[in-house]
Structure formats: C-alpha cells, structure tokens
Amino acid sequence: MTHLGYLMAGWGISLVVLGGYAFRLVRRGRSLSALVPEDRRRWLESSGTDSD
Amino acid sequence: MAGRDERPGNTGSRGSRLLGCVALASLVVLGVLAFFLTGPDVRLHPTTGEEFGQFDAVRMLYLHVPMAVLMYASFMLCAAASVGVLVKRTPWWDVMAHSTAEVGTVLCGLVLVTGSIWGRPVWNTWWEWGDVRLMTTLVLFLLFAGYLALRRTTTDPRRQERKAAVVALVAVLDIPLVNRSVAWWENRTLHQRSTLEELKIQDLTLFTLMFGFLTFGLVVWWLTLQRFRVGWLERAAIDHAVGSAIAERRSETSADELDAAIGVTDEQAGEASP
Amino acid sequence: MSEVRRFLADARMVAARDLRIEFRSRVVVGQVVPFALLVLVLFGFALDADHRTLRTFASGLFWVAVLLSALLAVHRSAALEQSDGTMDALRMSGLPPAALFIGKATAVFVQLVLLEVVLLGGLLVLYGVQVVDPALLVVAGLLAGVAVAAAGTLYGALASGLGVRETLLPILLLPVLAPVLIGATRAFDDALGAVAVDGWAWTGLLAVAALIATVVGALAHGVLIED
Numbered sequence: 001m002t003h004l005g006y007l008m009a010g011w012g013i014s015l016v017v018l019g020g021y022a023f024r025l026v027r028r029g030r031s032l033s034a035l036v037p038e039d040r041r042r043w044l045e046s047s048g049t050d051s052d
Numbered sequence: 053m054a055g056r057d058e059r060p061g062n063t064g065s066r067g068s069r070l071l072g073c074v075a076l077a078s079l080v081v082l083g084v085l086a087f088f089l090t091g092p093d094v095r096l097h098p099t100t101g102e103e104f105g106q107f108d109a110v111r112m113l114y115l116h117v118p119m120a121v122l123m124y125a126s127f128m129l130c131a132a133a134s135v136g137v138l139v140k141r142t143p144w145w146d147v148m149a150h151s152t153a154e155v156g157t158v159l160c161g162l163v164l165v166t167g168s169i170w171g172r173p174v175w176n177t178w179w180e181w182g183d184v185r186l187m188t189t190l191v192l193f194l195l196f197a198g199y200l201a202l203r204r205t206t207t208d209p210r211r212q213e214r215k216a217a218v219v220a221l222v223a224v225l226d227i228p229l230v231n232r233s234v235a236w237w238e239n240r241t242l243h244q245r246s247t248l249e250e251l252k253i254q255d256l257t258l259f260t261l262m263f264g265f266l267t268f269g270l271v272v273w274w275l276t277l278q279r280f281r282v283g284w285l286e287r288a289a290i291d292h293a294v295g296s297a298i299a300e301r302r303s304e305t306s307a308d309e310l311d312a313a314i315g316v317t318d319e320q321a322g323e324a325s326p
Numbered sequence: 327m328s329e330v331r332r333f334l335a336d337a338r339m340v341a342a343r344d345l346r347i348e349f350r351s352r353v354v355v356g357q358v359v360p361f362a363l364l365v366l367v368l369f370g371f372a373l374d375a376d377h378r379t380l381r382t383f384a385s386g387l388f389w390v391a392v393l394l395s396a397l398l399a400v401h402r403s404a405a406l407e408q409s410d411g412t413m414d415a416l417r418m419s420g421l422p423p424a425a426l427f428i429g430k431a432t433a434v435f436v437q438l439v440l441l442e443v444v445l446l447g448g449l450l451v452l453y454g455v456q457v458v459d460p461a462l463l464v465v466a467g468l469l470a471g472v473a474v475a476a477a478g479t480l481y482g483a484l485a486s487g488l489g490v491r492e493t494l495l496p497i498l499l500l501p502v503l504a505p506v507l508i509g510a511t512r513a514f515d516d517a518l519g520a521v522a523v524d525g526w527a528w529t530g531l532l533a534v535a536a537l538i539a540t541v542v543g544a545l546a547h548g549v550l551i552e553d
Contacts, residue, residue, distance in 0.1 A: 002092065002107040003173045010112045010169040011083070014119070014162050018271065021158055025278045029063030032285035040288045042065075042281070043144065138549065194501040201497055205488050215484050218546045219498060222480075225542065226502050229535055233505040236527070237512065 063281040068274065075270035082267045085260040086114040112170040118264035120163045120189075122272045126156030127192070131224040134217035146213040147283035149220060153199055155275045160193045187234040188227065195223035208290055209283070333425050340421070340429025344406060345436060353402050354437045359444050362395040366448045380453040385514030388449055389470070389507050395441055396434075396474050397496055403434050404482035404491065413487075413551065423548035427479060431543065435475035442467050458519035462526060466513035469532040473506045476539035483550045506535050 033041055064072075093110035094103055130152040136145030167186065168178050180186055199219050206212060348354055369387045373379050380387075407413045416426060446467075449455050457463055481499045485491040509531040516525025 003109045006109060006169050006173055007087075007111055010166040011115055013165055013169075014115055015079075017158065017162055018275075022275060022278065025275070025282055026063060029278065029282045029285060030061065032282065032289050033061050033063070035289040036285055036292050040292065041285060043284050191501050191504050194497070198494075198498040198501060201494060202484075202488075205490050205494065212488075214549045218480075218484065218549060222502060222542060222546075225538060226505070229505040229531070229538070233508040233531055236531070237508050 063278050063285070068277050071270065071277070072274050075267065075274050078263070078267040078270055082114065082260070082264055085256075085263060086111045090114075090256050090260050106174050109170055109173045112166055114260050114264045116163060116166040116170055117261065118268040119159050119166065121265060122268045123156050123159035123163055123189075126152045126159060126272060126276070127196070127224060130156060130220050134220040137213050137217040138221075141214075143210070143213075143284075143287055146209060146217075147280055147287070149213075149217060150203060150209065150283055151276050151279035153196055153203075153220060154279055155272060157193065157196045157200060158275075159272070160189060160196065164189060164193060182237075184231060184235045188231045191230045192223070192227060195226065196220075199223060209287065333422060333428075336421055336425035337428040337432065340426055341432040341436075344403065344430060344433035347406060348402075348433070348437065354399055354440070358395050358398045358402070358437075359441055361398060362391050362441055362445050363448050365391040365394060366445065366452060370452060377454045381455050381518075382520060384449050384453045384455045385518055385520060386511045387453075388445055388514060389510050391445055392438070392442060392470075392510075393474065393500065393503060393507060396438060396478055397499065399434055399437050399441070400478035400482040400495065400499070401491065403430055403479065404486040404495075407483075408486055417551065423551055424544040426551070427483075427544050427547035428540075430483075431472075431475045431479040431540070434479055435471050438471045438475055439468070442471060455518050455520075457517065459517045459525065462513060462529065463517035466510055466517065466525065466529045466532060469529060469536050470506055470510035470513075472536035473532060473539045474503060476536065476543045477502055477506075480539070480543035480546060480550070483547060506532065509535065 090111070092108045093105040094107060095105040096102070097104060130149050133145045133149035133152060136142075137149055164186075167189075171180065172178050199216060202212065202219055203209065203216055366387065369383075369391075370380060373383065407416070446463075450457075478499060481495060481502070482491075485495045485498060488494060509528045512521075512523050513525040513528040513532065515521040516523050516528070
C-alpha cells in the first residue's frame with residue numbers, strides 16, 4: 001500500500017482527537033451530574049424550570 | 053427521553069448508548085471498507101499508458117470528505133440556533149448553538165489536518181495558499197475559535213448568549229465573502245472541482261463514501277447530543293449552586309430574623325419562597 | 327423624513343462627542359498614528375531596506391499596519407463607553423442603538439482616514455511608491471475604512487465589559503476582516519501599479535463588505551449594548 005504513513009497519521013489523529021473529545025464530554029457530564037439534582041439533569045424533565 | 057435510565061449519573065441514556073454503539077460499529081465498518089475492500093485510485097494515461105492517480109492516498113478522502121460535509125452542517129445548525137437565540141431567547145437554542153459550534157470546530161480542525169496530510173503526497177505540498185476551499189476552511193476555523201474563546205470568558209453562559217449569537221451569525225455571513233475574495237485572489241484552485249468525479253467511481257468507492265457520510269452523521273449526532281447534555285448540566289449546576297447558596301445563607305439565620313432584616317412582611321415572604 | 331433627520335442628528339452628536347474627546351486627549355494622533363508609522367519602519371528593517379522589495383509589498387504592509395492600528399483605535403473607542411458609567415447614561419438616554427453605532431463608527435472612520443493619509447505619506451517617502459491611479463486609491467481606501475470601522479465598532483461593543491477585551495478583540499475581529507484585507511491590498515496593488523489586477527473589481531468587493539458590516543452592525547448593536 002502506498003502512502004501508508006500519511007494514511008495512518010490522518011486516520012490516527014482523527015480517531016484519537018474524536019475519541020479524546022468524546023471521553024472528555026462523558027467525564028465532564030459525569031462530574032456535572034453529581035452537582036445537579038436528578039430532576040434537573042435533562043432538558044425534557046427540567047424544561048420550564050430554567051430561567052426562560 | 054423515553055429510554056432513559058432510572059438514575060442518570062452521566063450524560064448517557066439508553067437511546068444515546070445505542071446510538072454511540074452503532075456509530076462506533078459504523079466507524080469500524082468504514083475503516084474496513086476504506087482500507088481493505090476498496091482499491092487504490094490508479095488510472096492509465098490513454099496515450100502513454102502510464103499509471104497515474106492518487107493511489108492509496110484516496111483512502112484519506114473517505115474520512116476527510118464526510119468530516120468536511122458534517123462540519124458545514126454543524127456550522128449551519130449553529131447559525132440557525134443563533135437565530136433562535138436572538139428571536140426566542142430560550143436556553144435550548146443557546147445550548148444548541150454552543151454545542152454545534154464546538155463539535156463543528158473540532159471537525160474543522162480535523163478537516164484541515166487530514167486535508168493537509170492528504171495534500172502532501174497528492175499535491176506535493178502540505179499547504180497551498182491559492183486554494184479556495186483550504187483558505188476558506190482555515191478562516192472558518194479561526195472565526196469559530198474566536199466564538200469559542202468568547203464563550204470561555206465566563207462560566208455563566210447566560211451572560212453572553214446573545215453576543216455569541218451575533219458572533220456566530222457574522223462568522224457565517226462572512227464565509228461567502230472570504231470564499232469569493234480568495235477565489236479572485238488566486239483565481240485557481242488545486243481542489244479539482246472533481247476530486248470525486250474524477251475518480252473512477254466504482255460502485256464500491258461511491259458506497260464507501262456514502263457510508264462515510266452516514267457514519268459521521270451518527271458520530272456527530274452522538275457528539276452533539278452529549279455536548280448538549282453537558283451544556284444543559286452546566287446551566288443547571290449554576291442554578292443549583294446559586295439556589296443552594298441562598299438556602300444556606302437562609303439557614304444560618306432564622307427565617308423571621310432574615311425577613312425582618314430585609315423588611316419583608318410575612319405575606320411577601322410566603323410568595324417569595326415557593 | 328423627520329425621523330431620518332433625527333436619526334442622523336443623533337448619530338452626528340455621538341460622532342462629534344467621540345471626536346471632541348479625541349481632539350482633547352489626542353490618543354489616536356499622539357499614540358496610534360506613531361504606532362502605525364513605527365510598524366512601517368519595522369517592516370522596512372525586517373524586509374531589508376531594499377526599495378524594490380518594499381515597493382512590491384507596499385500595499386500589503388500598508389493594510390496590515392492599518393489593521394493593527396485600527397485595533398488600538400477600536401479599543402480606545404470602546405473604552406470611552408466604559409468610564410464614568412457612560413454606558414448606563416446612554417442606555418437611559420433613549421438614543422437609538424443604531425444611531426449610537428453609526429455615530430461611533432463614523433468617529434472611528436474619520437480617525438482611520440487620518441491614519442491612512444499619514445501612512446500613505448510614509449509609503450511615498452519611506453518606501454518610494456508611486457501612485458498610478460489616485461481615484462482608485464481614494465475610493466478603495468475609503469470603502470475599506472468604512473468596513474474596518476463598522477466591523478471594529480461592532481466587535482468593540484461586543485468585547486467591552488468582558489474584562490479580556492485586549493486579547494479577545496483581535497481574535498474576533500481579524501478573521502472577519504480577512505476579505506477586506508485581501509480586497510484592499512489587491513486594489514492598492516493596482517492603484518500603486520505594483521501588480522496588474524483589476525482594482526475596481528476588488529473595490530466592488532470592498533463595497534459589499536462595507537455595506538454588510540454597516541447594516542449588520544447597526545442591527546446588532548441594540549442586542550450588544552443591552553446585555
């Protein structure tokens with residue numbers, strides 16, 4: 001296969017960045033969930049109670 | 053959200069977990085299609101019979117092109133949500149605008165990186181100043197980097213949701229101008245108008261590309277959903293922190309004492325603390 | 327009709343106020359204009375003092391110097407509203423936000439034109455350029471000035487009150503002005519006879535950019551000063 005190094009770099013960087021971003025989102029979601037009472041955590045359940 | 057767990061201690065729900073698993077599986081299938089089932093782009097020159105084409109570098113496009121399309125889709129959604137912020141001023145639109153902008157910026161960075169890595173073997177350069185799409189994408193990245201910088205200047209997103217909406221709309225309005233100006237600037241483009249048309253579009257090549265759109269559609273959907281939930285939690289956490297701080301203050305002094313101190317009668321106090 | 331006239335009178339009042347403050351404090355004349363000339367001199371040092379090199383890049387260096395200096399002028403313009411509760415007073419005054427915007431942008435525009443004139447003098451003397459098409463030079467310079475002043479005023483209002491205005495303003499404003507930089511540089515290339523391009527076509531692009539920046543700025547200003 002030609003250009004294998006380029007391909008590995010491109011696909012590798014993309015997957016690592018997307019995976020890292022997803023991981024950070026999940027972790028941040030977990031730590032924030034601990035701060036919020038259960039009934040306010042999701043949009044559907046807490047709609048109307050926010051500041052609008 | 054119907055299929056949600058009983059006690060969500062995270063941003064997952066049964067629906068989003070399923071979505072995430074399907075997206076991951078499609079990524080794996082996309083990788084197999086791109087690397088093992090499709091062939092390299094090799095063409096024969098009609099007169100000399102020489103081999104030319106992108107060879108195996110074409111496999112980068114199955115990643116690059118879908119990410120670029122989904123990047124534009126994200127920014128379009130961000131612009132639409134920003135209009136929603138200005139018109140309706142509800143938190144849903146603002147969290148949506150912030151989420152799509154952030155996901156779009158991540159994709160935009162990756163599109164630039166993968167494009168640059170692809171350009172090295174195919175165009176023989178990492179960076180081409182005269183290319184319209186390349187330069188437009190770079191400016192787009194910088195514009196939304198500015199947007200995210202603005203959003204990071206405060207922990208309470210409500211304080212600047214409308215400012216951010218204006219920045220997002222100006223950024224999207226600016227894009228046609230950037231595109232036209234760069235097009236006239238060099239009046240040539242390396243991005244063959246037909247990067248895709250020019251390839252020998254075999255059925256499997258086309259299918260892989262379409263599958264790439266589908267895959268990244270799912271990935272971006274999952275990321276945006278998660279980011280939306282995080283954004284929603286950020287707001288709820290601020291509200292809750294403010295609420296409990298007030299409650300704490302109240303409990304330090306007796307309620308009557310407090311009401312007397314700020315001059316509230318019993319009736320008013322009843323209304324004010326539901 | 328009378329509403330239009332009142333709007334213009336309001337805008338003129340704001341512009342006159344900003345220019346009067348500038349006339350008394352001389353921040354732009356005393357600090358921003360010398361800074362712009364300093365940038366021209368630094369380009370000369372950095373690019374080797376060869377007249378031919380400098381002439382080739384004169385229009386680009388000119389507009390980079392204008393943009394960098396415009397950032398300072400916009401800072402100054404936005405800072406005027408931050409002191410002594412001016413913003414609250416303006417909100418209470420019932421002045422239409424669009425008139426406030428047009429007034430402030432006009433004041434910045436006047437200062438930018440002054441800056442451009444001085445910089446052009448620097449270009450003629452220090453870089454030895456020759457003006458081939460004065461009409462194109464003037465029209466392109468004015469239109470680009472409008473675009474920079476309008477976009478700058480909009481983002482100045484947006485970034486003010488955030489506490490990080492100094493660092494936030496450039497990264498918000500400069501990418502938006504990328505098309506203006508390209509267009510103005512190309513138009514000046516033609517006007518200075520450096521590169522054979524159609525400068526008037528680029529002036530058309532500058533006109534579109536100026537129009538969009540002014541309209542969007544006037545519409546959005548109410549949103550920005552309200553928050």
